[in-house]
Amino acid sequence: MKLKRLHLAKNQFALTVFFVLMIFVFGMVVDIWAGPPPVQGRRNPSRAFQGHHGQGFMGKGICPQIRTTAQAPDTIRKQRNPLKKSPDLLYAGESLFQVDVQPTACKICHGVTGNGLGIMAQGLNPPPRNFTCRETMKTISDGQLFWIIRNGSPGTGMPAFKNLKDREIWLIVHYLRKLSEPKR
Numbered sequence: 211m212k213l214k215r216l217h218l219a220k221n222q223f224a225l226t227v228f229f230v231l232m233i234f235v236f237g238m239v240v241d242i243w244a245g246p247p248p249v250q251g252r253r254n255p256s257r258a259f260q261g262h263h264g265q266g267f268m269g270k271g272i273c274p275q276i277r278t279t280a281q282a283p284d285t286i287r288k289q290r291n292p293l294k295k296s297p298d299l300l301y302a303g304e305s306l307f308q309v310d311v312q313p314t315a316c317k318i319c320h321g322v323t324g325n326g327l328g329i330m331a332q333g334l335n336p337p338p339r340n341f342t343c344r345e346t347m348k349t350i351s352d353g354q355l356f357w358i359i360r361n362g363s364p365g366t367g368m369p370a371f372k373n374l375k376d377r378e379i380w381l382i383v384h385y386l387r388k389l390s391e392p393k394r
């Protein structure tokens with residue numbers, strides 16, 4: 211009798227271990243099934259909680275924004291982004307925007323969420339563009355975004371990024387577009 215009881219306890223223990231393991235396995239399967247994260251390291255589209263270099267300020271930002279930015283020449287302004295959008299490209303664009311662009315990553319002024327409230331935005335007049343503001347962003351063409359990134363906006367805080375390759379700028383443009391899309 212005693213032996214039998216011990217046997218049962220052992221079985222229960224094995225069963226418990228089995229269930230706990232299954233919970234982990236389930237978690238892993240779900241994680242793989244969800245696919246690659248569309249943004250670095252997390253599925254949350256805003257990397258709001260990333261502290262690297264300061265995150266600036268959260269919130270919606272100024273919307274709509276008054277734009278006094280010079281217009282790109284017609285030939286450039288009418289260009290559409292030649293790169294086909296994909297999660298990989300968005301990831302690359304985000305990396306540039308958030309971290310890699312030299313000398314100053316875009317997020318320092320435009321904010322980690324793209325709301326225009328980066329750590330260096332204070333005191334800039336006009337303020338950095340709020341890429342999350344659909345109302346404003348839908349009036350700006352791909353080519354216009356490209357042109358300003360390459361040449362800057364003279365007389366404002368927006369610097370020229372002459373060292374970026376065409377492809378890198380188009381990657382960033384894809385990412386900027388994503389910022390004004392409705393969040394999942």
Ligand code: HEC
Binds near residue numbers: 278354363
């Ligand atoms: C030092 C601060 C600063 C940094 C760094 C910066 N920006 Fe800006 N950006 C601004 C400001 C200020 C404006 C507003 C300019 C204006 O109103 O004409 C602006 C405007 C823009 C616009 C608006 C163009 C338009 O036609 O409305 C785009 C696009 C842009 N920035 C992209 C970028 C990208 C991409 C990066 C990184 C590669 C970047 N910016 C880095 C300050 C910055």
